[in-house]
Amino acid sequence: MxxxxxxxxxxxxxxxxxxxxxxxxxxxxxxxxxxxxxxxxxxxxxxxxxxxxxxxxxxxxxxxxxxxxxxxxxxxxxxxxxxxxxxxxxxxxxxDEAMLDEALAYERIGLISTVKETPIALMSYLREKRPDCIIESLVEPGLIHLLFQGRIDEHDERVRNMIQQMDGTVDVIVLSQYSMAHVADQVQTSVPILTAPxxxxxxxxxxxxxxxx
Missing domain, CATH: 3.40.50.1860 (Rossmann fold)
Structure with a gap:
């Protein structure tokens, strides 16, 4: 295959x-x-x-x-x-469709992104599937470029800060990009964190x- x-x-x-x-x-x-x-x-x-x-x-x-x-x-x-x-x-x-389908089981969905255009694509999918879903979004445009520059620790710290800022305000946190998936293992939250890979x-x-x- x-x-x-x-x-x-x-x-x-x-x-x-x-x-x-x-x-x-x-x-x-x-x-x-x-x-x-x-x-x-x-x-x-x-x-x-x-x-x-x-x-x-x-x-x-x-x-x-x-x-x-x-x-x-x-x-x-x-x-x-x-x-x-x-x-x-x-x-x-x-x-992200498999991850977003899991997210739709929750009432309030939080999106964490490091590319400005990413939440636009994710929100369109979520709202097409469930128009009444509640979506909160935090995005740091261009943060992904820290990974390209080898500044992984700085990238991860800033993503962790975004997760902690959103924790407790939503029912599930979605790490919108594959590049952030590893950060899910670095934090403890009161709500589930979903990753795509x-x-x-x-x-x-x-x-x-x-x-x-």
Whole structure:
């Protein structure tokens, strides 16, 4: 079985690879990446036709790789899934849909993000599924760049501060990006913390098993 992974940042590689290795080491992973996409989105302030076209190149390559499904790993680009899925027979998963489906079991959902455009994509999914859900959002735009610069401890401390600030004001905390998943193990909170990598792998494996005939 093959899963094609589409990345816009290098920070998503280790979390999703680790989750697959622990749960399904037999699955072959194929990586497709364009690290310029994030800076393009940050400059434009959202999806543009040029960004969608560039992202579609990765999806086309992934589809041509004979993967059994395609998994996005960057939350800010999730809304491309609805645009690009009709063009391909292979299943295309958003990076966060499994995690957000878990979050919808709670009344008040808190989103922690380090890319400005990420909560926009997550909120649109949540409100499409449940229009009356209550969403609180904390975002530090550009904080993810600390990881690119090797300033991991500083990044993690600031994410922990955001989590502690939100703790107690919502029923569940969602770490919106794969790059933050490791921080969940660094804090103790009064509410559950959801991260995407393991939930994503579980969703992929369920799909692969049901379509393995």
């Amino acid at each position: 093959k899963v094609a992974l589409i990345h816009a940042t290098t920070t998503a590689l280790q979390p999703i690879e680790k989750a697959f290795q622990e749960s399904a080491p037999e699955v072959e992973l194929q990586h497709f990446m364009d690290t310029h996409l994030l800076s393009m989105m940050e400059k434009a302030g959202g999806l543009t036709p040029e960004i969608i076209r560039r992202f579609s190149v990765l999806v086309n390559l992934a589809a041509e790789s004979e993967a059994n499904c395609i998994q996005l790993t960057c939350s800010a680009f999730n809304n491309t899934q609805k645009i690009l899925q009709p063009m391909h027979a292979v299943k295309l998963f958003r990076s 393991q939930a994503t792998v579980n969703r992929c494996l369920g799909y692969l098993k049901s379509h393995s005939s």
